[in-house]
Amino acid sequence: MTEHVVLRHRDIEGLDQLDTYLDNGGYKAFESIVRKKSPQQVIDLVKKSGLRGRGGAGFPTGVKWSFLTPDVFPRYVVANADESEPGTFKDREIMERNPFQFLEGVAICAYAAQANAAYIYCRGEFWDLAQELDRKIEELHARGLLGRKLFDSKYSLEMFTHLGAGAYICGEETALLESLEGKLGQPRLRPPFPAAEGLFAKPTVVNNVETLTNLPPIINRGAKWYSSIGTEKSTGTKVFSVSGNVERPGNYELPLGTTFRELIYDQAGGVPNDLSIKAILPAGASAPILPATDEVLDTGMDYESVPKVGSSLGSASIIVLDETVDIAWVLSKITDFFEHESCGKCTPCRDGTYWMKHIFDRLVDDTAQPHEIELLHSVGIGIQGKCLCALGEFAALAVTSAVERFRPEFELHVVEDSSKAA
Amino acid sequence: MLKDNHTQEIEGILAKYPPDQKRSAVMPLLFLAQREYGSLSPEAIAEVGDLLGLQSTEVASLVGFYTLYHDREGGKYRIQVCTDLPCALRGAQAFADELCDKLDIKMGETTPDGQVTVEEVKCLAACDRAPMFQLQEPDGIHYHEDQSVGSALALIEALRVKGQVD
Numbered sequence: 001m002t003e004h005v006v007l008r009h010r011d012i013e014g015l016d017q018l019d020t021y022l023d024n025g026g027y028k029a030f031e032s033i034v035r036k037k038s039p040q041q042v043i044d045l046v047k048k049s050g051l052r053g054r055g056g057a058g059f060p061t062g063v064k065w066s067f068l069t070p071d072v073f074p075r076y077v078v079a080n081a082d083e084s085e086p087g088t089f090k091d092r093e094i095m096e097r098n099p100f101q102f103l104e105g106v107a108i109c110a111y112a113a114q115a116n117a118a119y120i121y122c123r124g125e126f127w128d129l130a131q132e133l134d135r136k137i138e139e140l141h142a143r144g145l146l147g148r149k150l151f152d153s154k155y156s157l158e159m160f161t162h163l164g165a166g167a168y169i170c171g172e173e174t175a176l177l178e179s180l181e182g183k184l185g186q187p188r189l190r191p192p193f194p195a196a197e198g199l200f201a202k203p204t205v206v207n208n209v210e211t212l213t214n215l216p217p218i219i220n221r222g223a224k225w226y227s228s229i230g231t232e233k234s235t236g237t238k239v240f241s242v243s244g245n246v247e248r249p250g251n252y253e254l255p256l257g258t259t260f261r262e263l264i265y266d267q268a269g270g271v272p273n274d275l276s277i278k279a280i281l282p283a284g285a286s287a288p289i290l291p292a293t294d295e296v297l298d299t300g301m302d303y304e305s306v307p308k309v310g311s312s313l314g315s316a317s318i319i320v321l322d323e324t325v326d327i328a329w330v331l332s333k334i335t336d337f338f339e340h341e342s343c344g345k346c347t348p349c350r351d352g353t354y355w356m357k358h359i360f361d362r363l364v365d366d367t368a369q370p371h372e373i374e375l376l377h378s379v380g381i382g383i384q385g386k387c388l389c390a391l392g393e394f395a396a397l398a399v400t401s402a403v404e405r406f407r408p409e410f411e412l413h414v415v416e417d418s419s420k421a422a
Numbered sequence: 423m424l425k426d427n428h429t430q431e432i433e434g435i436l437a438k439y440p441p442d443q444k445r446s447a448v449m450p451l452l453f454l455a456q457r458e459y460g461s462l463s464p465e466a467i468a469e470v471g472d473l474l475g476l477q478s479t480e481v482a483s484l485v486g487f488y489t490l491y492h493d494r495e496g497g498k499y500r501i502q503v504c505t506d507l508p509c510a511l512r513g514a515q516a517f518a519d520e521l522c523d524k525l526d527i528k529m530g531e532t533t534p535d536g537q538v539t540v541e542e543v544k545c546l547a548a549c550d551r552a553p554m555f556q557l558q559e560p561d562g563i564h565y566h567e568d569q570s571v572g573s574a575l576a577l578i579e580a581l582r583v584k585g586q587v588d
Contacts, residue, residue: 086506086545124490127563160438166489182445243508249550333507
């Protein structure tokens with residue numbers, strides 16, 4: 001692919017400067033919808049484009065917007081910039097290098113949702129980035145691209161950044177809203193969904209940074225153009241974050257449906273020292289682990305195909321594990337992560353991740369008993385389907401799938417079964 | 423007092439949220455208090471609570487929940503190394519351990535001059551540029567990527583000089 005849709009800064013130098021962005025068609029999309037289109041027309045256009053949420057769930061964006069409770073105001077739009085999934089580092093590049101396209105996307109979403117205020121919830125670690133976004137927001141005000149009565153219409157919009165303070169769970173949209181209200185970042189019971197009762201109990205749209213950044217090109221070039229990229233049900237491009245054992249880790253924007261093989265070998269330069277790949281984590285720490293068979297490597301990375309080989313695309317953070325990597329160690333790292341990040345609200349996740357961590361401590365220490373592999377698996381199964389949010393689910397998926405698919409790797413770490421020896 | 427020394431900044435923070443939703447300002451105000459006092463003592467927590475009409479216990483629960491708030495004093499400069507899976511695959515654990523060795527401290531400890539604490543943290547969304555760490559210091563949080571032990575030590579040296587002057 002030669003042209004970027006989201007990572008346009010790679011094609012146009014200086015795109016993070018407002019003048020350059022405007023010279024390259026910036027804010028034409030926002031101006032045109034405010035002048036000529038109704039919010040409903042924008043929602044219909046985005047529905048037609050097939051755009052799906054890029055934060056991990058893959059839910060159709062226009063459909064999500066259409067769930068807003070009618071006639072209840074004020075409404076809010078929240079950009080989810082809490083990027084914290086191990087292996088995901090795309091939103092940061094977008095906001096640092098192509099910030100105005102992102103901010104224009106937020107504005108388009110706000111207009112469609114008939115919201116007059118939008119919050120950008122950045123993870124607290126993005127301190128420098130949030131300050132830079134504040135400066136960009138001021139610039140937009142000065143140019144009349146934000147504020148009251150935009151483009152001589154009745155529509156007004158304000159934007160604010162809000163910093164988190166270190167909690168993975170705040171990427172979950174209802175936990176994010178709690179955090180934005182000044183509370184512990186713990187997920188809410190649903191329904192009501194944010195579209196009915198979100199921020200300050202008002203109808204709210206929460207969208208991921210990459211999702212929002214797709215909006216200006218969709219408005220400018222049309223739904224048909226967008227849906228001609230990618231596959232039938234997974235339209236458009238995706239920014240794939242590649243990390244782990246590859247020559248050139250980084251972000252690669254490619255059409256949805258591109259195969260793992262093309263991404264890892266053609267784009268990211270393959271595996272150092274010509275080692276073979278043992279396994280792939282296609283969605284960071286949050287999805288089942290895949291053995292790197294030819295079938296998997298030739299699978300298209302889209303929302304339909306990855307589940308067919310037993311995992312999911314999530315936010316498309318591909319962690320590559322070469323043949324020398326110990327899978328039990330990999331899962332111990334992942335379990336450490338979730339044990340630390342569990343918000344503590346639901347017992348299966350809070351206690352289950354704690355138990356799994358302790359079993360892993362013994363496994364990597366080579367002191368686990370043989371029955372503990374099965375125990376690990378059963379704790380994982382015990383977490384699944386019993387928590388308020390997906391974090392509990394995520395915490396168990398990689399572990400249970402690894403025990404099922406890579407069992408011999410775990411058996412290397414247990415002490416000998418003395419009863420059998422006798 | 424924050425109220426007297428940072429009146430304008432506090433007003434600016436409160437103006438971001440609807441007038442009846444002041445509580446949303448608690449996290450930015452905690453960052454402000456931490457910048458002012460170095461860490462969040464019970465007195466600092468109570469002061470933030472008073473600004474918003476919140477109980478100290480409510481504010482303290484946030485300090486306990488979110489990892490970027492510190493209720494105990496540490497080094498003036500916190501070197502927070504990501505050792506999560508993608509970084510670990512690129513040598514972050516060895517980097518963190520060797521850095522501690524060179525500073526003659528254990529992970530999580532502070533150098534005897536009180537300047538530098540080294541901590542392990544979870545994913546910082548910079549997996550392609552490991553080893554990396556964030557520097558949490560009084561005036562904010564900054565990323566340092568593609569690091570070696572040598573480059574980290576050079577930065578720490580510069581911080582120590584700066585820390586003594588400030």
